[in-house]
Amino acid sequence: MEIILFVIAGALSLAGGVGVVAARKLVHSALSLLLVLGSLAVLYLTLAAEFVAVLQIILYAGAIVVLFLFVIMLVLPRVSARLASSDAGSLRPIAFVFGGALAAILAFGALRGMRQMTPQALPAGFGSVESIGRSLFTEFVLPFQIASLLLLIGIITAVVLGKAPSRS
Amino acid sequence: MSAVPLQAYVILSAVLFSIGVAGVLLRRTALILFMSIELMLNAVNLAFVTFARMHGNLSGQLIVFFVLVVAAVEVVVGLALIVGIFRSRETVDIDAVDALRG
Numbered sequence A: 001m002e003i004i005l006f007v008i009a010g011a012l013s014l015a016g017g018v019g020v021v022a023a024r025k026l027v028h029s030a031l032s033l034l035l036v037l038g039s040l041a042v043l044y045l046t047l048a049a050e051f052v053a054v055l056q057i058i059l060y061a062g063a064i065v066v067l068f069l070f071v072i073m074l075v076l077p078r079v080s081a082r083l084a085s086s087d088a089g090s091l092r093p094i095a096f097v098f099g100g101a102l103a104a105i106l107a108f109g110a111l112r113g114m115r116q117m118t119p120q121a122l123p124a125g126f127g128s129v130e131s132i133g134r135s136l137f138t139e140f141v142l143p144f145q146i147a148s149l150l151l152l153i154g155i156i157t158a159v160v161l162g163k164a165p166s167r168s
Numbered sequence B: 001m002s003a004v005p006l007q008a009y010v011i012l013s014a015v016l017f018s019i020g021v022a023g024v025l026l027r028r029t030a031l032i033l034f035m036s037i038e039l040m041l042n043a044v045n046l047a048f049v050t051f052a053r054m055h056g057n058l059s060g061q062l063i064v065f066f067v068l069v070v071a072a073v074e075v076v077v078g079l080a081l082i083v084g085i086f087r088s089r090e091t092v093d094i095d096a097v098d099a100l101r102g
Helices: A002-022 A026-046 A050-083 A089-113 A129-138 A141-162 B006-026 B030-055 B059-089
Strands: none
Touching: A002 A026, A002 B006, A002 B030, A026 A050, A026 B006, A026 B030, A050 A129, A050 B030, A050 B059, A089 B006, A129 A141, A129 B059, A141 B059, B006 B030, B030 B059
């Protein structure tokens, strides 16, 4: 059961990843990103990370991809004709070699480092909202506060940068 | 309980990360660069969640929470910048934005 889920979700996420990079149209890239995010949420569920999976759907699929789509909608009509020619053609072989080498090195390192590891038994309620919340408000309370400050900075930046330029 | 070896998740994460890196190198459209960066962030998140599962330690999932927050802010600021650049220069091609070139 789990292995079927892993194979399907993993294949979908890889297909989506290739789609993000290779799609000719911006909208197709954004929707491929959505595919990646959705299948990763499924993988999170199989890894006992329920809260993270829900956050992934709400925050990434619900907010970030929609934001991307809005910006594409604003920008698209006037740039789509020029997109096809905006690839870094000269970098293509380097990108393939470097990307392949990076994947090989990372996978090799991970396999080597994790050779003798076996999954630990999980305490009850691992990854639930309650356990995450408890940890968030005790152990991680300072990063949590800083995160709220960061969100405030993000809001202010969006307002300042997104404001229509004044006519004067 | 877990039929899938957790190493498989980490390898998937490595491959996704590399696809994101290749995307940053291959494409010159600012929006697609951003999506590739999101792809890399997600690959790292997958690795964090896998390690949290592996060690039975919740910290990995908490870090994913903070990565999500930072990613959200990053996307908001980045997209606002892209829209601003688009307003003044009518392009989203990052090679066209070279006013600081020496």
